[in-house]
Amino acid sequence: MADILTVEALKAYYLMNMFGVQREVRAVDDITLSIGRNEVYGIAGESSSGKTSFIKVLAAAIRPPLRVIEGSATYHFKSGDIDVARATPQQIEEIRWKSLSYIMQGSMSVLNPLRKVGRIFEDFAARPLGLSGSAFRQRIVGHLERLKLSPHVLESYAHELSGGMRQRVTIGLATVCSPEFVIADEPTTALDVVVQKDVLGLIKSLQRDMGSSIIFVTHDMSVHANIADRVGIIYAGRLVEEAPTRALFTAPRHPYTAHLVASLPRIGDTRQRPTLEGRPPNLASPPSGCRFHPRCPLAIDKCRTDVPPLETIAPGRRTACWRWRDVEPLTGPVPVAEEIGA
Amino acid sequence: MSALLEVRGVTKHFPIGGMLSGRQVRAVEDANFSVGDSGAEIFTIIGESGSGKTTLARMILGLERPTSGEILFGGQPVTHPSRRERLAFMAKVQPVFQNPFEAFNPLKRVERYLAATARRFLGLRDRAAIDKAVDESLHKVGLSLAEVRGRFPHELSGGQLQRAAIARALIPGPSLLIADEPVSMVDASLRMAIVNLLRNLRDNFGVTVIYITHDLATAYYISDRLVIMQRGLIVEMGPARPILDDPVHPYSKLLKSSVLAVDAIGSDLAIDPQLLAAGNADAGSTAVPLQPGPDGRLVRAVAI
Numbered sequence: 001m002a003d004i005l006t007v008e009a010l011k012a013y014y015l016m017n018m019f020g021v022q023r024e025v026r027a028v029d030d031i032t033l034s035i036g037r038n039e040v041y042g043i044a045g046e047s048s049s050g051k052t053s054f055i056k057v058l059a060a061a062i063r064p065p066l067r068v069i070e071g072s073a074t075y076h077f078k079s080g081d082i083d084v085a086r087a088t089p090q091q092i093e094e095i096r097w098k099s100l101s102y103i104m105q106g107s108m109s110v111l112n113p114l115r116k117v118g119r120i121f122e123d124f125a126a127r128p129l130g131l132s133g134s135a136f137r138q139r140i141v142g143h144l145e146r147l148k149l150s151p152h153v154l155e156s157y158a159h160e161l162s163g164g165m166r167q168r169v170t171i172g173l174a175t176v177c178s179p180e181f182v183i184a185d186e187p188t189t190a191l192d193v194v195v196q197k198d199v200l201g202l203i204k205s206l207q208r209d210m211g212s213s214i215i216f217v218t219h220d221m222s223v224h225a226n227i228a229d230r231v232g233i234i235y236a237g238r239l240v241e242e243a244p245t246r247a248l249f250t251a252p253r254h255p256y257t258a259h260l261v262a263s264l265p266r267i268g269d270t271r272q273r274p275t276l277e278g279r280p281p282n283l284a285s286p287p288s289g290c291r292f293h294p295r296c297p298l299a300i301d302k303c304r305t306d307v308p309p310l311e312t313i314a315p316g317r318r319t320a321c322w323r324w325r326d327v328e329p330l331t332g333p334v335p336v337a338e339e340i341g342a
Numbered sequence: 343m344s345a346l347l348e349v350r351g352v353t354k355h356f357p358i359g360g361m362l363s364g365r366q367v368r369a370v371e372d373a374n375f376s377v378g379d380s381g382a383e384i385f386t387i388i389g390e391s392g393s394g395k396t397t398l399a400r401m402i403l404g405l406e407r408p409t410s411g412e413i414l415f416g417g418q419p420v421t422h423p424s425r426r427e428r429l430a431f432m433a434k435v436q437p438v439f440q441n442p443f444e445a446f447n448p449l450k451r452v453e454r455y456l457a458a459t460a461r462r463f464l465g466l467r468d469r470a471a472i473d474k475a476v477d478e479s480l481h482k483v484g485l486s487l488a489e490v491r492g493r494f495p496h497e498l499s500g501g502q503l504q505r506a507a508i509a510r511a512l513i514p515g516p517s518l519l520i521a522d523e524p525v526s527m528v529d530a531s532l533r534m535a536i537v538n539l540l541r542n543l544r545d546n547f548g549v550t551v552i553y554i555t556h557d558l559a560t561a562y563y564i565s566d567r568l569v570i571m572q573r574g575l576i577v578e579m580g581p582a583r584p585i586l587d588d589p590v591h592p593y594s595k596l597l598k599s600s601v602l603a604v605d606a607i608g609s610d611l612a613i614d615p616q617l618l619a620a621g622n623a624d625a626g627s628t629a630v631p632l633q634p635g636p637d638g639r640l641v642r643a644v645a646i
Contacts, residue, residue: 046529047500163391192390193556194600194613194621201611219530222559222602226611249604263534264604265559267586273563275535279499 003076004181004213005035005058010071010085012057015064025283027053027066029237032310035213037180040204042228042245043217044260048280050237051217052185058215059102059183060084060092075100077180098128101179103171103203105186110170111158117169118154125176143176146209147202164195168202175206182207182214188223200227221260225249230316233257236281236291239310241319251329253319255296258327290322298323344417346378346518346550347402352411354397369397371574372411378518378550384540386553386561386582388597389571395554398571399522402552403437404428415518433463436511438521442503442528446495452503453491456480456510463514475513482547483509483539501532505539512549519543522554537564558601562586570594576632580639590641596621 012028027050035041045051053066057073068085075082077099082091104110112120121140126132131139141151147168158166167187174182184203188196204227207214216228224231225245232242233256241254252258259276278295281287287294293303302322310320321327352373355366371394377385389395400406402413404420413420420431439445446455453476460466460475477487483505495503504524511519521540525533541564543549555561561568565582570593578591589595596617632640 046532193558194390194596194618197600197602197611197613200602201613204611221530222604225604226602260530263530265534265537265563266604267559267562267598267601270563270583273534273538275538276532277535279502 002037003034004037004039005073005075005215007031007033007058007073008071010054010057010073011069012053012062012066013069014053014066023284026050026237026286027283028057030071031234031239032071033232033239033242035181035215037213038207038211040207040214040216040227040229042224042231043215043234044219044221044224044231045234046219046280048283049234050283051234053237054234055183055185055215055217057085060087060096060100075181096128097124097179098177099180101174101177101182103174103182103184103187105189111166113158115157116154117156117158117161120169121154121173121176124173128177140176143172146206147172163191164199167191167195167199171199171203171206175210175212178210178212180212182212184214184216186218187216189218189220196223203227221249221264233260236286237283238291238320239318240292240321242310243317243319247317253313253317253324253327254292254321255298255323255327256292258329261329290320298326344379345376345414346416347552348376348414349373349398349402350412350414352398352401352408352413354394354401354406355409368394368574370394370401370408373398373569373576375569375576375579377552382544382548382550383566384544384551384553384564386555386565386568387571388555388558388561388568390556390597392573393571394574395571396522399437399520399552399554403435403520404431429463433514434516435518435520436514436516438504438508438511438519438524440523440527442500442507443495445507446503448495450494451491452493452495452498452506453487456490456506456513459510459513476509479509479512480506482512482543484535485509499532500528501535504528504532504536508536508539508543512543512547516549518550518552520552520554523556524553525555525557525560533560540564558586558597570597575642576640577642578639579632580635581637584637585639590635590639592617592620592623 010028010031014025014027016023031054043051056062056066057068062068072083072085077095079099082095126136129136129139144151144153149165149168153161153165153169161169188199191199200223228245230242230244231248233240233254235256241257248257249261252261259274263273265273276295281291289305290303290308293299296303300323308320308322310318312318313324352370354370355368358367359365387395387398397406401408407421415431415435423431446452456476457472460472464475466472466475473487480486480490485502485505490506498506525536528536537560540551540553544551553565562583567580568582568585569576569579572593578585578589578594586598589598599613599617630643632642635641
């Protein structure tokens, strides 16, 4: 499978210089991964794990204080290769929306409240598509049909639409130019359950139709289980595990992943769920060695001093843990004493 | 033993549009239930946005007056209280809000808010006594004053801060906590810490919790009883697990079918259109009564 995106040893830090005090926040620390054509790649991680900074680099939205220190993020588009960490604004202008697009989280704040949806489509898509007038309108209406939206929404303002319809309009905007690569940043987090499933199904079917690749970011593991082909887990700025979705859920090989999977509540199952103690590390002064060690039940002395490399343990599976052989899927009941970590 | 909280025929209408348009939104329509009839329990209100679940919670807290009907707490009506009655009521019924980062003032240290609650409700004036009350309450949620003291809200993680918010609510020794979507703003990895905590409060401290959510999976995990609301109307209520295992009302069925299955990886994401149409059909009216089912549940019949 040909790759569409290759990220190599990417380091992106926030560099701040306040009153002569240098401060660096290592938000993206040495991430290497590649995403294939026609693949949905899920990125999971909690807030302040650096996943948004990583997405900013991929979306070519690198603005100070965020800076790419080392490494590259290269897209292999049909129009040619482009390294977004080093591209000029003109080059990025070329690919934006046409080849690389973005589904954003808050559909209420994404859509301009003062313009009708049809106008917003013109603002975004008229130039990359190179169409105007009735040809443009026809193309938009055809695209809205695929999204199960009636052409009437073009005459509406954002506030006149329901949350699900607005999110569909946002998806429509991001996909109208049939981009080769779509970045989806928590597109379903603010939606109700019924609408959420519907929107996920829509994204999946659009992706199949267009043959695009999607990088799908959310902290909700149950969403990943339903949409992603492969999932990468980010913890404290590092990729700690990567595996095909099914393998990740059935046999996690990193203690953090094992916890994420075990803590998912399911209907029909009332066994006590484990609680992960502690808090995500501060990226301005991360712990030494493995960054997960202060919260890790398997931590040994080596974990406190040496950084585990991200090693390939099976075809398509990588993990960064010294003790990955000892990671067990946490499924059995957990003693109640651990409940609140008294 | 009488019920801790009784909601009798409560209805809330909000006028919309201009003053003279006379249009109304029915936020809650004829809600009847009682909570805590036999000891502490977790009572869950499930519904989508706009189903009236938050309005119902606000009425129970006395922040909103029902258009009709009455709410009794310990046999006393919660509406139209005197100032002193209101304070006594607030000590017994405490809220936990959705977003802990908005609940705490970002410019003040976390313990200050906790100390203010101790001063107001426990009438403590002495520094040492306040610290003791705050510390005890933080211990119930797995934190301690030493960990929290001197910290600003942004220095704690979302999970810790939400636990501190629950500790704050526990200071006056309430018998009822009203938790409105307490986990929806918290990361998935920390979500279970909060949910386990609510469970612990029920089991070890005898606190009844009204848990408001749209997440059926956590509701299944902790609830004893639940109500499912659709557009202001209770469509199904009763024991939590039988209802979620086998929902009867079309809307409850639709909600259950929309829960993302974790085990069926790569499954079809399509929702059965028949189910969708039935579930989104009008919830009916209060003219259709709730029918009792075999396992103690009540279901609103739908016209087919």
